[in-house]
Amino acid sequence: MTETRVERKERTRRAILDAALELCEDSSLVALSLRQVAGRVGIVPTGFYRHFDSIEALGLALVDESFVSLRAMLRDVRRVEAGGTAPVSFAAIVDRSVDTLVSHVHAQRAHFAFIARERTAGPPAVREAIRHEIELCERELATDLARLPGPDAWSAEDLRILSNLIVTAMVHTAESLISSAGRPEAERRLTQTARTQLRxxxxxxxxxxSGQD
Amino acid sequence: MTETRVERKERTRRAILDAALELCEDSSLVALSLRQVAGRVGIVPTGFYRHFDSIEALGLALVDESFVSLRAMLRDVRRVEAGGTAPVSFAAIVDRSVDTLVSHVHAQRAHFAFIARERTAGPPAVREAIRHEIELCERELATDLARLPGPDAWSAEDLRILSNLIVTAMVHTAESLISSAGRPEAERRLTQTARTQLRxxxxxxxxxxSGQD
DNA sequence: ACAATGGGTGAACGTCTGTGCACTCAATCT
DNA sequence: AGATTGAGTGCACAGACGTTCACCCATTGT
Known part of the structure; x- marks a missing residue:
């Protein structure tokens, strides 16, 4: 016996998740059929039910998985920000953060594309799950920003609003990066745009x- | 005879567009079937072909229609900006612009929702059409911004980047407004957030x- | 008055969909 | 060793799908 039973099951589950991620890449979860997924994986349609109750349940699992990737990125960004004890310029933080975003989007294309797409087009439960996760990210970002120098004049509400704006801009940047795959010059341009916007x-x-009229 | 032949055809065409807009509201164009649309309109499935070659062609027509609504909004915003000869504060321009956005999103919910959703989830041709239209909007905004006082230090590239950021933030605001339909306090909060972000x-x-480090 | 046009019909096709049910048989438990 | 579990199978069904084709018949152009 080279593989235990739970291992084999987990392997099939992974294959289903991977197949679904690929198949809905150029449409959406709502246009994905159980039979397509089963066919791609190499199991019979009814076998799907041993792992998920429905395509929607599969979608929720993909949300979890995708946000593991996204949180890994946030951790990397945070590590950069808190890097040395010496105070670094905002511009340096921005540049490093954008670089981190770009490299993670490259490494986990499918996950970021999934979030961007199903955020607005997925089944209602999936949309809601993604909206909730993004809100958590915004809150995390707000507490990070509160630790930065210079925020004395920022109220809690201002921080929330600022985080929301930054996350929105970065989600948009990720979307653009994904749709410019394989065009390096377009990607460099997008990267530069993201840097400037963040600054x-x-x-x-x-x-x-302080500077209001 | 109360209706001419072309009028009757146009009426059916409109009914198809309206039905499609409603039906894909809680999924996506890619999950919309020709038979659903025909059934809702009250014609037989094959009758659909008298008006459109495919669901995708229908989608492109909906893109055109939706951007008529969006451009009407931009025209309203522009009218506010260029309102009087007296110089108005940026804050006032921002407030009026956000109000205009909110009222247009209310009046044309379905169109804005369609753009937001199919922008990332529609059939490739639809996605591309929307991307192109939004790019045109960004260019228009850039020329508007160039006319405002204070942009002496803005290069053409800066203007492009700034427009992109503003459009992104406003698209996001529109999305949020749509998903908060019927919750007035959430809507007021979103409106205030949009105002602050824009400022x-x-x-x-x-x-x-001038203020770089 | 007559012929042509074209929006809408209705049946039929082959294919794909989700799901139910009885089944196998290797891995696991007792 | 023997019983149990459960991932994967195979078949069958009813319904929805896109598309074809021949067909109406009121409105139109002549």
Missing amino acids: MVIIGALHWR | MVIIGALHWR
Whole structure:
């Protein structure tokens, strides 16, 4: 016996998740059929039920999996920010953060594409799950920002609003990166755009409540 | 005879467009079937072909229609900006612009929801059409911004990047407004968030290239 | 008055869909 | 050793799907 029973089951489950991720890449979960997935995996349609109750349940599992990738990215970004004890410039933080985003989007294309797509087009339960996860990310970002120098004038509400803006911009950047796959010059351009936008936002936030008319 | 022949055809065409817009509201175009649409309209499935070659062609027509609504909004925003001859504050421009966005999203919910959803989840041709239209909007916004006071330090590239950021934030605001339908307090909160974000971005842009570290 | 047009019909096709049910048989438990 | 479990099978069903074709018949152009 080279494989235990639970191992074999887990392997099939993984194959189903991978197949689903690939198959819905150019449409959406709502257009994905149980039979397509089973066919791709190499099992009979009814075998699918041994692992998931429905395509929607599969979708929720894919949400979990995708956000593991996204949180890994956030951890990397945070590690950069808190890197040395010496104070670093905002511009440096921005550049490193964008680089981290780009490399993670490359490494986990399918997961980021899944989130971007199903966020607006998935089954209601999937949409809601993604919305909730993103909200958690925004809250995490807000507490990170609170630790940065210069936020004395930022209220809790301002932090929430700023985090929301930054996350929105980064989600959009990820979407664009995904749809520009394999066009390096377009990607460099997008990267530069993201850097500039993030800097503008930070500068705006730093002058917030002091530079109003 | 109360209706001419072309009128009757146009009426059926409209009914198809409306039915499709409603039916794909809680899924996506890629999950919409020709038979569902025909059934809702009250014609036999084959009758569909008298008006469109495929669901995808229908989708492209819906893109056109939806962007008529979106451009009407942009026209309203522009009218506010260029309102009087007296110089108005950026804050006032922002407030009025956000109000205009909110009221148009209310009035044309289905169109804005369609754009937001199919932008990432529609058939490839539809996605591309939407991406292209949004890019045109960004260019228009860039030329509008160039006319505003204070942009002496903004290069053409800066304008493009700034427009992209603003459009992204507003698309996101529209998405949120749509998914918060019928919860007035959530809507007011979103409106306030959008206002603050837009102000932060403008302030950041105004300090751009002068307040860098 | 007559012929042509074209929006809408209705049946039929082959294919794909989700799901139910009885089954096998190797891995696991007792 | 023997009983149990459970992942995967195979068949069958009813329904939805896109598309074809020949067919109406009211509106139109002549």
